[in-house]
Amino acid sequence: MLKNIFDIANTSLFYQKEDSEWGFEVEVSNVFDTKFKQQSSFSDFLITDQRTFILPRMVMLKVSYKL
Numbered sequence: 001m002l003k004n005i006f007d008i009a010n011t012s013l014f015y016q017k018e019d020s021e022w023g024f025e026v027e028v029s030n031v032f033d034t035k036f037k038q039q040s041s042f043s044d045f046l047i048t049d050q051r052t053f054i055l056p057r058m059v060m061l062k063v064s065y066k067l
Contacts, residue, residue: 007032008054016064025062033057 009031016023037052 008034021066023064023066025064027060027062029058029060030055031057 010027010029011031012025012027014023014025033056034054035056036054039048039050039052041048
């Protein structure tokens, strides 16, 4: 059996000044820009190789306002 390792990381940073209604957030998905997850296995009678494609890196800016 083969061991398959891949990295997907998500992160976010939120900032809101004290006594301010406005808040700002930067969110990043798939920080390492991983293209796919690959799973391979084999036995006496069968060899399999499977790839799952992953969405590319995305960066979002969020602005919030508290009423």
